[in-house]
Amino acid sequence: MASRPAPFLLLILLLATSLRPAAAEHDYAAALRKSILFFEGQRSGKLPPDQRLNWRCDSALHDGAADGVRIAARSTVDLTGGYYDAGDNVKFGFPMAFTATLMAWSIIDFGKNMGPQSTEAVKAVKWATDYLLKATAVPNVVYVQVGDAFRDHSCWERAEDMDTPRTVYKVDPAHPGSDVAGETAAALAAASIVFRDCDPAYSRRLLDRAVSVFEFADKHRGAYSSSLHNAVCPFYCDFNGYQDELLWGAAWLHKASRRREYREYIGRNEVVLHAGDTINEFGWDNKHAGINVLISKEVLMGKDDYLHSFKRNADSFVCSLLPGISQHPQIQYSPGGLLFKTGGSNMQHVTSLSFLLLAYSNYLSHANGHVPCGSSSATPTQLRRVAKRQVDYILGDNPLGMSYMVGYGGRYPRRIHHRGSSLPSVRAHRGKIGCKEGTKYYMSPAPNPNVLVGAVVGGPTNISDAFPDARPVFQQSEPTTYINAPLLGLLAYFSAHPTILSD
Secondary structure, three states: OOOOOHHHHHHHHHHHOOOOOOOOOOOHHHHHHHHHHHHHHOEOEOOOOOOOOOOOOOEOOOOOOOOOOEEOOOEEOOOOOOEOOOOOOOEEHHHHHHHHHHHHHHHHHHHHHOHHHHHHHHHHHHHHHHHHHHHOOOOOOEEEEEOOHHHHHOOOOOOOOOOOOOOEEEEEOOEOOHHHHHHHHHHHHHHHHHOOOOOHHHHHHHHHHHHHHHHHHHHOOOOHHHHOHHHHOOOOOOOOOOHHHHHHHHHHHHHHHOOHHHHHHHHHHOOOOOOOOOOOOOOOOOOHHHHHHHHHHHHHOOOOHHHHHHHHHHHHHHHHHOOOOOOOOOOEEOOOOOEEOOOOOOHHHHHHHHHHHHHHHHHHHHOOOOEEEOOEEEOHHHHHHHHHHHHHHHHOOOOOOOOOEOOOOOOOOOOOOOHHHHOOOOOOOOOOOOOOOOHHHHHOOOOOOOOOOOOEEOOOOOOOOOOOOOOOOHHHHOEOHHHHHHHHHHHHHHHHOOOOOOO
């Protein structure tokens, strides 16, 4: 899309840099409710009767028909459902699976703190896993994307109206994708833990499918961005390689199944699959820090001491993030206190890395442990304080006094980069809004007519805490499912523990 004229952006930026109000006590429970509600705005397919964001309607009801694959010679593959990843109308399997994994992890570790929102959080996971089960229904095949991303991104139209090609992309033995398949296996395995008590049959189905998808990922090794480069790059190109997803998938399968074979797989492949690489990275592309934290729980509980190297990596990861201790060149903090990493959509790093700090702090507390950082050490309380500071920044304790969660607080982004939010709803405008007809809404300085409650945008992407509230600056104004997913756990914990006590 064409950029907004510079004078307009400057005006918005100047308006945003007003006086910073004093920090306020936050309603973490309300923020949790809103952060879960956001996922309803990202739903694809036939919406359920209890849909609460009622400006959304059914969309993409024929996804899968474009593939032409027959299942048991009865029908074309059904790929309806799932989530749109961000402000567009494409279903990208790689970030969707990561989103499901992190939502599940949030529930596993912090579900007891979610109160009445735990039911809604589980529903949000199931909306993703129902789709992932469809995407893995054909043996040795994972459907990894629905929609031509280039065509979709050239339009500004509602999901309910979209007329761009719903091309289906898949990985198979001839076109491997161990990265996306490994992440999908991780998501299914993690979710199986979530449903173990409330729906045992569904849990077993998820775990069985996770096992078969992981076997496919490991047997037919390769990166999906090599097999499907022209479709998935540059959108969700796997820059980091597929090795981390294999370890990540095995770690979740071990946690879900307790089968020795997965523990042995991790030990046997630790060096081969580069477990010690880029230990301070964690997101949809790079799982290394998450692998180390997840496996470290087993080490801290005294169950897998021979995997102690993963705890050392986790400790190094924590030390690289702590203000005053970290000397890692890729980790900085803004003057307002926001963790900052180079690249677009900074809040994805803020929420995912903060989640790991909080999860690790709990593992350490149960083991009466601490983190050695050179000549000093960090306690679990210190880790929680860093994580809480990031959450509070998102909710409004920042130089702009702006909440980066839409619908939370009195001041939040009004012009987010999101098609459905920025265009009139179907109920308000019954007629179709075509591919290029939406451009006038994209270019409008008016606030979005539909509030995508709970959406957390990319936020400041430079070290100055600045934020232009403008649609064209998508790195800053676009929400994504994988920003919100780890936030569920953070908000759940701090809703139950708003004050951090000393160790």
